[in-house]
Amino acid sequence: MPRRCTVCDHPERHGIDEALVTGAPYRSVAKRFRLSESAVYRHKTEHLPAHLLKAREGEEVAQADDLLNQVRSLQSHALDILERAEKAGDLRTALAAISQARGNLELLAKLAGELDERPMVNLNISPQWLELRAVIVGALEPYSEARGAILRALERVGNG
Numbered sequence: 001m002p003r004r005c006t007v008c009d010h011p012e013r014h015g016i017d018e019a020l021v022t023g024a025p026y027r028s029v030a031k032r033f034r035l036s037e038s039a040v041y042r043h044k045t046e047h048l049p050a051h052l053l054k055a056r057e058g059e060e061v062a063q064a065d066d067l068l069n070q071v072r073s074l075q076s077h078a079l080d081i082l083e084r085a086e087k088a089g090d091l092r093t094a095l096a097a098i099s100q101a102r103g104n105l106e107l108l109a110k111l112a113g114e115l116d117e118r119p120m121v122n123l124n125i126s127p128q129w130l131e132l133r134a135v136i137v138g139a140l141e142p143y144s145e146a147r148g149a150i151l152r153a154l155e156r157v158g159n160g
């Protein structure tokens with residue numbers, strides 16, 4: 001049986017998940033819902049992807065799609081900002097956008113990893129996933145270090 005998690009057991013877990021998915025800092029989420037920062041952090045890294053997946057299967061389909069869509073929407077905003085910052089030669093903003101995009105990607109990749117073990121839904125071969133992957137890798141072309149890190153992360157997802 002999984003360990004008990006104060007966030008999973010929290011009556012407002014959906015609100016907490018939503019705050020985490022939209023990138024709210026652990027500290028403010030913890031404070032808002034009277035939880036410990038470490039519990040919030042652990043929940044985000046260990047439980048949130050599974051929740052997104054589980055929610056897809058059951059009565060919470062709309063909500064899971066909503067969360068997933070929010071991550072995707074954030075990702076497209078981040079890439080948009082990256083493109084504009086690049087054009088403007090604003091490297092500081094570009095780096096911040098890369099860092100944000102990378103966080104979003106990690107969450108998506110984690111979710112893809114969960115989904116990948118299930119024969120019914122394979123994000124690795126879905127056209128949307130391939131397209132997203134191509135967009136991300138393409139957008140990071142000028143930033144070889146970030147690009148390398150993301151390619152390695154994607155490879156792990158592909159192999160895992």
Ligand SMILES: [Zn+2]
Binds near residue numbers: 008042043047
């Ligand atoms: Zn949890």
